Every structure is written in C-alpha cells, then in structure tokens.
Amino acid sequence: MNFDDTPQEAAFRAEAKAWIGANAPKQYEDELRQSSLGRVRLEGADILQVAKAWQKKKAEAGWACLHWPREYGGRGASPIERVIWQQEEGPFGKLSGVFIIGHGMCGPTMMAFAAEHHKRKYLPPLASGEKVWCQLFSEPAGGSDVAGLRTRAEKSGDDWIINGQKIWTTGAHYSDYGILLTRTDPNVPKHKGLTMFFLDMKSPGVEVRPIHQANGQSEFNEVYFTDVTIPDSQRLGNVNDGWNVSLTTLMNERMSIGAGVATGFPEIFEFCSGLMLDDGPAIEDRAVRSKLANWAVKASGLKYTSFRAISALSKGERPGPENSIGKLVAGSMIQDVATYALDLQGAAGVLSGPEAELAGKFQAMLLRAPGTRVEGGTDEIMRNIVAERVLGLPGDIRVDKDVPFNQIPTRGRA
C-alpha cells in the first residue's frame, strides 16, 4: 500500500506540472481557488471565454481530453494519467465546468456510436473547447424516468423530423451541438421505442429558452423543437435502440473519476478556523468540532474511495461500484455544510450580497445545493442504483414495463 507514482507516472506528473506552471492563466488562480458550488465567478472576465481559451491552449499542447485517442483530439493517455493531470490542474480544473457534459457524456457516446468520419470531424473541436456540446435527454414528462420522454422523431426520406420539448438542458444557450434522445415508436413499451441522434443546435426550428433557476442563475434551459430536420447519418445506434445508447452515456457519467465531487468541507473548515464566537474561536467549540469531524470523515472517505478506484485503474482493473456513492454523499453534505455556515453567522447569515460574510459564499452554496441532489440522477435514484446494482436487491415493480408507451397514464390526480 503506497501513494507513490511509478517512475512513468512521476515523469508524466512532472511534465504536466511544468506545463501547467508555464501556461495556466495564473491571474485567475486565486478567484478559482475561492470558487465553490453556486459561485464560480471571475471579476471582469467572461468565464466561458476564459475557459475556452484555457481549453484551446491545452488542446494545442496535447493536454485536452488527454485520455481520448489522438485522432479524436486526445493524446491516448491512460486513465491514471488523466487522474494525475486532474490533480495537477488543481483550481484551473474548475474552468472545465462548461465542458463536463460534452467531454464526459457526449464525447464518449459519439466515440461509441458515431460514424468514423463524424468522429474525426466533431470530436477534436469538442476536445479543444471550440465547440460546446449539451445533453438533451430530460423532458417535462421524463427526468428520472427518462424513458418516458415524448419528443418525437419521424422518418422522412433520409431525414428525421423532430418535434417536442426538452428541459433542464444545461448550457444549451451556449452549445453548438447536442445529443438528443427521442421517441421513434410510441406503440411499443417505453424503453423499446427510443432513438438517439446528435444535432447542430443552430438547426432551424431549435429554440432555446433559458430557465430562471431557484438560485437566480440560468445554467439550464428549455429547448423546443419544431420540425427540426436531422439527417439519418447523425443517428447514434440503431433505430429504437436509443435506450441502450443512453446507458453508455449515463455509464460514462458515473465512470468519470478524478477531480472529485465538491463536499464543501475545505470551505467550512477554513471558515470555522477563522471565526470567533462569543466564547472563543469556533474551531475550539465542542459542538462545532463534532459537526466538522463528521464532515471531515465523509470528505476523506470519498477522497480515499476515489483513491481506491484510481488504484484499480492504475492496475488496469475496472473500479468497483463503490465509486457510485460520491454524488449521493457530497450532495446532501454540501447542503448541510452551507446551512451550518449560515447558522454560525447568526442573524447576519440572512445576508447574501457583498455585505454578507465571505461576500455570500455559503449563501450561494446553499441556494445552488438543491440542484446537485437532483442533477445527474436524484438522491433517490442513486440509492436505487446502489441497492439494485451493488447489493442485488429487486428492482422496483414497473407498472409500465410491458405497456405500449401511448397507453401509459400521463397524470397523477386528475
């Protein structure tokens, strides 16, 4: 048992470190370090532009999507090299936020299902950040139950005509392309009538409407499709096999190990270390310590769980299922952390602007946290996954499993 790099890993780390040292946008380092859930902001700069510039620079030197094959814009790095890169990239990795969906989910899906000439055309600019991608799965009628989606794709010659609505599409407003899950056959049970495509978000008939989120920001959108044409060559996988294609996407989401999920622990520990309460420093208070200790062991537990997965990768093995707990643990933890940080601030915890403690860092975290427990699979869905896939417990009874899609009820109380 050791944390040592192999000689090759050490050489790779040194190379990555040196390159990052010489090329990273250092002027933003402090702000990025201070950024946390709900607030990644750069004073006087457009974060999307800064992110794209950094990604492009990485791509030119061969550091973008480094685990992808060379011909698709990567450098064919091993999974462990990717992890080392993420460790060395440190706070600059927070700039990758806008690319997470494209790199983590759309890219791998394209790689598995797109035609070779499409891969060579679309993947390199995705890797380099010149083109941003989004994931058009969720709909008003299908979030957790994404197979309940209703957006129709109908064949017309060599094309497909798309009509319907997506929702919660992160980054649709600045995305160039998207992967789109549609219904191609409503007469069969829901999982059997889906088909996946990729499309140009600038296609006629695509309308993006930002959603005003509960925390006041607008990261996600509604996307409307009115007679949008997609050539059949942009179909991913077989007709009516979209469910299996989407599983590849979602599997990749869970397989991406690395930078780790934000828990809020470093922030709350730092805050308590500097805070004075009536009767002394917060960090010396028994009640505060008890809370901190509980979060400390969750954060370290997640960290070392990912180290176990990294070790498996490093040996060329597949990481075990233990990695699936990250978001479940971190999501509610960061929400609790934010709530407690405000509690320690007393009445002034109610302030959320520049007058607030730490300029409202924990208030922003509090308001963004509910989304974390929903996006990418809700807490409940994650528990179902652990119970069924890891512990082998029975799946839920599915009342709609064998029912043709167009006969499934669409409302609860009439």
Next chain:
Amino acid sequence: MNFDFSDDQKQLRDQARKFLAEKCPPKAVRAVLDGKAPYDRELWKGLAEMGFLGVAIPEQFGGAGAGHLELCVIAEEMGRALAPVPFSSTVYLAAEALLIAGSDAQKSKWLPKIASGEAIGTLALFEGTGNPSAKAVKLSANGGMLNGVKKPVADGAIADFAVVAARSGASGRESDISLFLADLKGGGVEIKELTNLDPTRGQAELAFKNCKAEPLGAAGEGWSILTQVLDRAAVLTAFEQVGGADRALEMGRDYALDRIAFGRPIGSFQAVKHMLADMYVSATLARSNCYYGAWALSTNAGELPEAAAAARISATQAFQHCAKNNIQVHGGMGFTWEFDCHMYYRRANAVALGLGSLSYWEDALIERMRKKNAA
C-alpha cells in the same frame, strides 16, 4: 499509487475468513454470550497456531514479523466473525505498548507468550466514567507500587498482565503519568468481573493494592506513549468495526431478499432498499478511511494521528449504523435473542466506547487538523 492490499495480504484475509467461518461460527460466539465460558479458549489456541496473534510481532520476539497491514486484514475478519477472544486487548493494546515502549527484557518476556497464545494482556486506563484523559488518572505509582482502581478494563478478568496508566508525579501536567507493567497473577490486584453490554468481551474492575509493577517506558512519558498506542489501536479496531459493519449489512441484505411481506420480498420496498443503500454508503466510507489509516499505521507516517481519528470515527459510525438498521430490516425477529442481529448491535456499541468514545475522537480529529493547519 497502489492504495490497496497486496495479493498476499488478500490471501491472508481469505485464509482468516475461512478459518473463522469454521472455528468461530455464531454458535461459538453464543457460547460466550450465554456465559458458558469467559472467552473461546479453543479459538484463541487456533489463532495462535495460525500465527495470527503474533502476525505483527517481530520474529526475534516469537512473532511472524509480517506487519501491520497483515494485522489489519486479520482484524477485519475478527470483527466480522465477532470473535469472542481478547484479541484487541492483547494484540492492539498490550503488544503495541510493548513494541513502542518495552525494554528488550520486557519484550522478550511477554511478546513470545502473546504470539503463542500463552499470555493475555490488556490496558488498564479508565477509572470510571469518562474518556481518555491524563487528568482522570488517579491510580498512584510510588516506589514501583500501584494503588488505585481501574474500571472498566477490557478482558481484565482473564488477562495475565496489564499495561497500567499511573500517576507518578504531582505537577498537574501530562508528564505526571507513567506506564507500568503489572503481572495480574502475581498478587496485589483484586479482580472483579463486571456485567457489560457485550458479554462476548469481558469487562472487569481491577483494584490495585500495593501491587508491585515495573515501569514501561521512561517515567513521565506515559501519556505520550498511550496516545500513540491509542492511535494505533484505533486503526486496528476500525478494521474490526468495518468487518462487523459489512457483515451486518450482508445479514440485512440477505434477510431482505428472503423475507416476504405483502406478497413480495421486503427488499423490493424502497424504504428498505434505501436503508440498505445508506448502510452500504457508510460502510464504504469507513473502509476507505480505514485503508488510509492502515497506510499511516504501517508506514508510521506523520499523518497517523489524523488518519487514526478519521478511521475510528468513520468506522464507529458505520458499525453502529449498520448494526442498528440490520435489526430494523429484520423486524420483530431482529429483536429476539435467537437471531444474531443483537450480537452485532452489542458489539457495535461496546466497541464504540473502549478506546474513547465518538465525541472524544471527533474532538481529537479537529484538534489535530487545526494544529496541522496552524503549523
């Protein structure tokens, strides 16, 4: 990075699991639970024969000279099987104290006997209600004579010797505390068995009356040695706790698959599934913290104090959480003497207290992190 046990260590774990499955089935644990014996003598002998008691004791002192990672994997299996033997007192506490602070003569006297199963050792630290604290040590040491009362002392009624924390000075500082080695079979100690939550591991009161004892380690170094011993024992105990947590989770999962209510396995109800998923989460977090503790323990890393506290907290929480919800999954059956659930519940809650309770370690962890941060 290789943050995992080696193939040899995993093999040792399998070997220990097989051995314990055979020699320490629930029936054997119950024999001790029901008071038929103070501990499982046969099992203790078997553990010695397998080389498990001395796995981390150097060869020159009669052990296998393997190491602490090997001891960790065995500890996990001991916890899983609820082995009713004085393993933790003897191996994690007494042997570790000897290894850290013993003279060659002391090591030569006791370590080979520990490895061979001839001697049971323990740590006599507590004096009534409270967590580890130098201030709470009242038992006095004067001219090599111990006077005072220790309780509770784990496995005190069956131990042959004890490492005793004693007050040897009056400065009001931690340096007043020194450690002594007391031969419990040599007179001067009155021993009383006490009833406790988990009868599979005994607790006793030891009343020392002019008991002759020899110093262990330098005078005034007692508290600093103890702190190290407790940290090391915390990691090893955490592995036992993780082993117990995993077993309780498995029991709950198995029962949920077999038990039918409302025409379906109870494991198909989300309330039950989610409860089991949460048990898996806490057991997984604990295991990962334990691995870090194992690394720190086996390399004597500067991170040990923090790693030990984190492993201890996480494993205590996980075992308690899994043991209590295992009963919940079992419904009324979980609340019977016949089902094994309560044995895990008892152990989970007893072992949570022995080296200092959860609140003690929570405080210690943050104090250690604060100090490191300030440095």
